[in-house]
Amino acid sequence: MKIENAKMVRGEITVPPDKSITHRMIFFASLSSGKCEIENPLIADDTMKTIDLVKSTGVNVSFEGNRLNVEVKNVREPTSPIFCGNSGTTTRIGLGFLSRLPIFSVLYGDESLSKRPMDRVTEPLSKLGAIFDGRNYASNLPISVRGGKIGHADYISKVSSAQVKTAFIVAALNGDGISTYREPFESRDHTENFLKSLNAIEKTGNTIKVKPSKIPPFKSTVVGDFSSAAFFVTLGVCHQNARVKIKGVGLNKTRTGFLSVLKKMGAQIDVSNVTQDFEPYGDLTVESSALEGIEISPEEIPLLIDEIPLIGLVGAFAKGKTIVRGAAELRTKESDRINAVVSILSSMGVNIEEYPDGFKIEGDQKLKSCIIDPSGDHRIAMMAAIAGVCADGVEIKNPEIVSISYPSFFEDLKRVIS
Numbered sequence: 001m002k003i004e005n006a007k008m009v010r011g012e013i014t015v016p017p018d019k020s021i022t023h024r025m026i027f028f029a030s031l032s033s034g035k036c037e038i039e040n041p042l043i044a045d046d047t048m049k050t051i052d053l054v055k056s057t058g059v060n061v062s063f064e065g066n067r068l069n070v071e072v073k074n075v076r077e078p079t080s081p082i083f084c085g086n087s088g089t090t091t092r093i094g095l096g097f098l099s100r101l102p103i104f105s106v107l108y109g110d111e112s113l114s115k116r117p118m119d120r121v122t123e124p125l126s127k128l129g130a131i132f133d134g135r136n137y138a139s140n141l142p143i144s145v146r147g148g149k150i151g152h153a154d155y156i157s158k159v160s161s162a163q164v165k166t167a168f169i170v171a172a173l174n175g176d177g178i179s180t181y182r183e184p185f186e187s188r189d190h191t192e193n194f195l196k197s198l199n200a201i202e203k204t205g206n207t208i209k210v211k212p213s214k215i216p217p218f219k220s221t222v223v224g225d226f227s228s229a230a231f232f233v234t235l236g237v238c239h240q241n242a243r244v245k246i247k248g249v250g251l252n253k254t255r256t257g258f259l260s261v262l263k264k265m266g267a268q269i270d271v272s273n274v275t276q277d278f279e280p281y282g283d284l285t286v287e288s289s290a291l292e293g294i295e296i297s298p299e300e301i302p303l304l305i306d307e308i309p310l311i312g313l314v315g316a317f318a319k320g321k322t323i324v325r326g327a328a329e330l331r332t333k334e335s336d337r338i339n340a341v342v343s344i345l346s347s348m349g350v351n352i353e354e355y356p357d358g359f360k361i362e363g364d365q366k367l368k369s370c371i372i373d374p375s376g377d378h379r380i381a382m383m384a385a386i387a388g389v390c391a392d393g394v395e396i397k398n399p400e401i402v403s404i405s406y407p408s409f410f411e412d413l414k415r416v417i418s
């Protein structure tokens, strides 16, 4: 796909519903004791994989307009392996979900997902009593699970990962006693937000105490995905002639580290109409901005983990140096995102240095056009498109992979550029 430079960015968009929250609501509804309704779920490749997973264990999932109805009748043992596609969240939270059920199941994924580390979840879930086997001793897919007997455990994770945290909590909720989970820095807390109202967890700093609890039937509405909005926020601040409004965006503080960093860089972003539901949401109005480089600290990383490729792009448009450290986790995402950012920006003529856990950019440079292969990574494809619109255009291979998280990305982009 050819993306041309735009002369002007103007208009309003509503980004798709949040991917992380949609996955969680489907899993929690599939553990509930009755019929649940999820309004405004994200329907994209990744969340469809979570729907497929729960359906294969006997959960009824039906669409009614913009609503998902989820109800468990009888738990069933899947008769064939469950395909998780490209979705790390389906796999990791799914392993926690399957650990609770008295069934045998096998998960497998695409080439990218098969390379991603799964021992980070199979280790804590084994401590809770689930039985795994799989490639590299259950470190990589395919992985088999035999669940049904959850005890309790105290676990200190080496990684700050909301997927691992959620997998542990989901299993521990069905345990035979209180469990605790600790992570180095706080990661996104959608799971805790949902469970707080049930009195199922207690959080002190980065330590979470999980009490065995049942999930009653619930109704919830999914807010707009901040990580999808972040592409348009980047477009607004980097383009020289931009003013764009993004409506209904989730503003959970464990997701919006990117906004705080941009504001420190001098970005013109106005947050309005903030409403507090079980997750806060509001509108973002973003304008062309004069940006200064910044250094990002390791504890900020989990709060903007999916936006770090965009920090690279913003850094290329900012005056001075932008430095990201403590982000080695990025190498374990849908692609090696440190390497992807470095190779895309250097092909565009940006002076960028790669570190094992981040990168350093000398900003305020003119970006030139190039051909980009996003290596099957949806967020890298979208970052490349935004780079092209702000610079001299780009050509993107396999652009259709945006359907993993944001199926209407290119239509929304076309709507605001001219």
Ligand code: S3P
Binding pocket: 019, 020, 021, 023, 089, 160, 161, 162, 163, 164, 166, 187, 188, 305, 306, 329
């Ligand atoms: C997610 C958590 C993050 C993020 C991923 C979605 C989630 O991963 O990168 O896109 O829904 O919990 P980690 O928790 O592994 O950092």
